Amino acid sequence: MASAKRDFIDIAAHDGGHLRHLLELTGRIKRGELAGRPLQGRTLAMIFRKSSTRTRVSTEAGMAQLGGHAIMISERDSQIGRGESVADTAGVLSRYVDAILIRTFGHDEATELAHEATVPVINGLTDLLHPCQVMADLFTAGEEFGGDMSALRVAWVGDGNNMANSWLNAALRFGFTLRLACPEDYGPDPAILARARAGADVEVLGSPREAVVGAHVVTTDVWASMGQEDEQSVREEAFAGFQVDEPLMGLADPAAIFLHCLPAHRGEEVTAEVIDGPRSRIFREAENRLHFIKATLLDLIGPRERSG
Numbered sequence: 001m002a003s004a005k006r007d008f009i010d011i012a013a014h015d016g017g018h019l020r021h022l023l024e025l026t027g028r029i030k031r032g033e034l035a036g037r038p039l040q041g042r043t044l045a046m047i048f049r050k051s052s053t054r055t056r057v058s059t060e061a062g063m064a065q066l067g068g069h070a071i072m073i074s075e076r077d078s079q080i081g082r083g084e085s086v087a088d089t090a091g092v093l094s095r096y097v098d099a100i101l102i103r104t105f106g107h108d109e110a111t112e113l114a115h116e117a118t119v120p121v122i123n124g125l126t127d128l129l130h131p132c133q134v135m136a137d138l139f140t141a142g143e144e145f146g147g148d149m150s151a152l153r154v155a156w157v158g159d160g161n162n163m164a165n166s167w168l169n170a171a172l173r174f175g176f177t178l179r180l181a182c183p184e185d186y187g188p189d190p191a192i193l194a195r196a197r198a199g200a201d202v203e204v205l206g207s208p209r210e211a212v213v214g215a216h217v218v219t220t221d222v223w224a225s226m227g228q229e230d231e232q233s234v235r236e237e238a239f240a241g242f243q244v245d246e247p248l249m250g251l252a253d254p255a256a257i258f259l260h261c262l263p264a265h266r267g268e269e270v271t272a273e274v275i276d277g278p279r280s281r282i283f284r285e286a287e288n289r290l291h292f293i294k295a296t297l298l299d300l301i302g303p304r305e306r307s308g
């Protein structure tokens with residue numbers, strides 16, 4: 001019997017063993033231990049309904065470095081933008097390419113694409129989740145504090161958005177401690193939070209100070225994500241007091257690092273002093289997006305090393 005098609009849509013859909021395997025593979029790739037062009041002749045379609053710098057360029061460069069090829073499909077110049085259905089798009093692209101990455105608004109579109117496609121689908125960000133970014137962030141934390149994620153304390157300060165939801169899923173699968181500080185009415189997805197609470201040491205607090213105490217990783221994101229631009233001024237008011245600044249970082253573990261998926265707004269969710277300061281690992285974090293997506297592409301469409 002043929003094995004089920006695999007996707008990378010949601011960290012919580014994978015077991016801890018598989019996720020650790022992906023991080024180990026990321027490390028081997030980063031250290032240059034993988035020779036050759038294992039994806040020679042392989043092609044990836046990348047559907048982007050939202051803007052991107054890191055996700056698009058790291059994926060396209062990663063495919064090229066592995067010997068494969070990536071095709072950018074934007075709304076503007078494809079039939080997707082003119083309303084062609086997800087099912088028809090999936091059916092067609094599955095006959096041309098070996099995998100599809102999608103960045104879109106509704107998470108349902110990514111899951112429907114994965115359901116309809118016969119090739120693996122990768123979530124390059126939805127309104128609900130940003131799994132590849134949080135995996136790269138965890139890899140970055142592992143470089144700093146070692147691979148035993150269970151001892152890690154992570155503090156999320158700010159919006160309960162796609163990044164926060166993905167951190168919750170990661171806490172559930174890796175078993176680290178997660179404290180989120182979110183303004184009232186801007187908490188994470190309730191179902192994702194409830195599932196994480198049932199299986200991991202996670203808590204949502206109203207106070208950034210309380211969340212950051214003793215943290216090894218302090219991380220945040222913009223106050224208004226893509227698609228929420230109209231809410232910017234309302235959100236600026238709601239998020240006052242949720243800026244990551246030096247006094248807040250002073251409450252964290254003495255060895256704490258600061259992460260931000262980028263793009264960042266200096267002077268809003270984080271001060272320039274922190275994001276450009278000695279604890280910031282933002283560029284290493286961005287670099288690790290490249291190594292992680294290569295690991296994911298190899299895992300999904302490369303020569304099979306391991307089942308599961």
Ligand code: CP
Binds near residue numbers: 051052125133261262
């Ligand atoms: N962090 C991240 O996903 O960046 P892009 O929006 O530039 O892809």
Ligand code: NVA
Binds near residue numbers: 125221222261
């Ligand atoms: N939460 C942000 C992440 C950008 C990489 C957004 O969705 O716009």
